Amino acid sequence: MHRYAKSKDTKAKLAPKQKISYEKKSDPAITEYATQSLNWLRKAEFLMSAPKLNLCVEDSGYEIAFAGRSNAGKSSAINALTNQRQLARASKKPGRTQMINFFSLGNPDQRLVDLPGYGYAAVPEAMKIVWQKELENYLIHRQSLQGLVLLMDIRHPLQHFDLMMLEWAYSRKLFVHILLTKADKLNRGPANKTLLEVKQQLKKMKLSFSIQLFSSLNKLGLEELASVMAGRLNYTLNKNLDGIDIDQIPLATEDDVNE
Numbered sequence: 001m002h003r004y005a006k007s008k009d010t011k012a013k014l015a016p017k018q019k020i021s022y023e024k025k026s027d028p029a030i031t032e033y034a035t036q037s038l039n040w041l042r043k044a045e046f047l048m049s050a051p052k053l054n055l056c057v058e059d060s061g062y063e064i065a066f067a068g069r070s071n072a073g074k075s076s077a078i079n080a081l082t083n084q085r086q087l088a089r090a091s092k093k094p095g096r097t098q099m100i101n102f103f104s105l106g107n108p109d110q111r112l113v114d115l116p117g118y119g120y121a122a123v124p125e126a127m128k129i130v131w132q133k134e135l136e137n138y139l140i141h142r143q144s145l146q147g148l149v150l151l152m153d154i155r156h157p158l159q160h161f162d163l164m165m166l167e168w169a170y171s172r173k174l175f176v177h178i179l180l181t182k183a184d185k186l187n188r189g190p191a192n193k194t195l196l197e198v199k200q201q202l203k204k205m206k207l208s209f210s211i212q213l214f215s216s217l218n219k220l221g222l223e224e225l226a227s228v229m230a231g232r233l234n235y236t237l238n239k240n241l242d243g244i245d246i247d248q249i250p251l252a253t254e255d256d257v258n259e
């Protein structure tokens with residue numbers, strides 16, 4: 001090596017220090033979409049309860065259903081999302097939601113549905129079978145159903161019931177958005193680890209899905225959930241947002257969805 005040539009190390013020391021920012025800049029248009037979606041969801045109003053599929057509201061328009069094992073946090077999530085304490089009744093007693101509950105979102109053709117929790121131990125076996133059949137009926141045959149929000153307690157993901165729901169969703173190519181609920185029960189490290197593991201499992205199932213951490217208690221993940229729901233329910237924004245052209249926001253690709 002030439003006597004005067006500077007070593008790599010010295011060169012690095014002499015180079016002006018560059019500041020590298022790891023901060024992810026949020027896109028103002030996307031943030032605005034999430035905020036508007038949340039405001040829209042706050043218009044939720046109770047429509048009706050049905051004990052079975054053929055007594056549900058007319059199968060027209062669009063709806064998104066919340067499903068999950070009993071006690072997974074469905075009713076709490078709906079209340080947090082709509083910013084209404086008692087819209088869907090949450091309970092310390094599992095098995096509280098025993099009907100298919102419909103909520104309108106601004107108009108009766110855009111709906112949110114709270115499905116009965118599955119697996120409540122105190123329900124007799126025969127009753128569980130009836131409910132399972134009703135759920136299957138609803139998921140397979142409901143034409144207005146645009147997607148499923150599947151809630152799983154982050155401490156017990158992918159139980160038998162969840163796999164059954166995912167199979168039904170797959171059989172009719174239904175989009176599934178997964179919430180790992182009660183994320184406040186875990187520290188951030190273990191929570192992210194579970195998120196990654198569940199995502200890997202789901203990728204193997206070739207489903208069309210997205211997944212996120214969620215906590216009704218801490219209001220974690222509300223905006224993300226609201227945006228997904230608005231997208232699925234064909235909620236169109238008021239296009240006169242301050243200088244933002246919504247049409248310029250690139251459409252999500254399958255990769256984004258599975259990220």
Ligand SMILES: Nc1nc2c(ncn2[C@@H]2O[C@H](COP(=O)(O)OP(=O)(O)OP(=O)(O)O)[C@@H](O)[C@H]2O)c(=O)[nH]1
Nearest residue numbers: 071072073074075076090091095096097117216217
């Ligand atoms: N720590 C914590 N607890 C929660 C959260 N969400 C719900 N819970 C609690 O979990 C219990 C069950 O919540 P629900 O929302 O009633 O659950 P569900 O899925 O609607 O239950 P079913 O109606 O039986 O199907 C209640 O005691 C809630 O307070 C959360 O994000 N964090």
Ligand SMILES: [Mg+2]
Nearest residue numbers: 074075096097
């Ligand atoms: Mg409930």
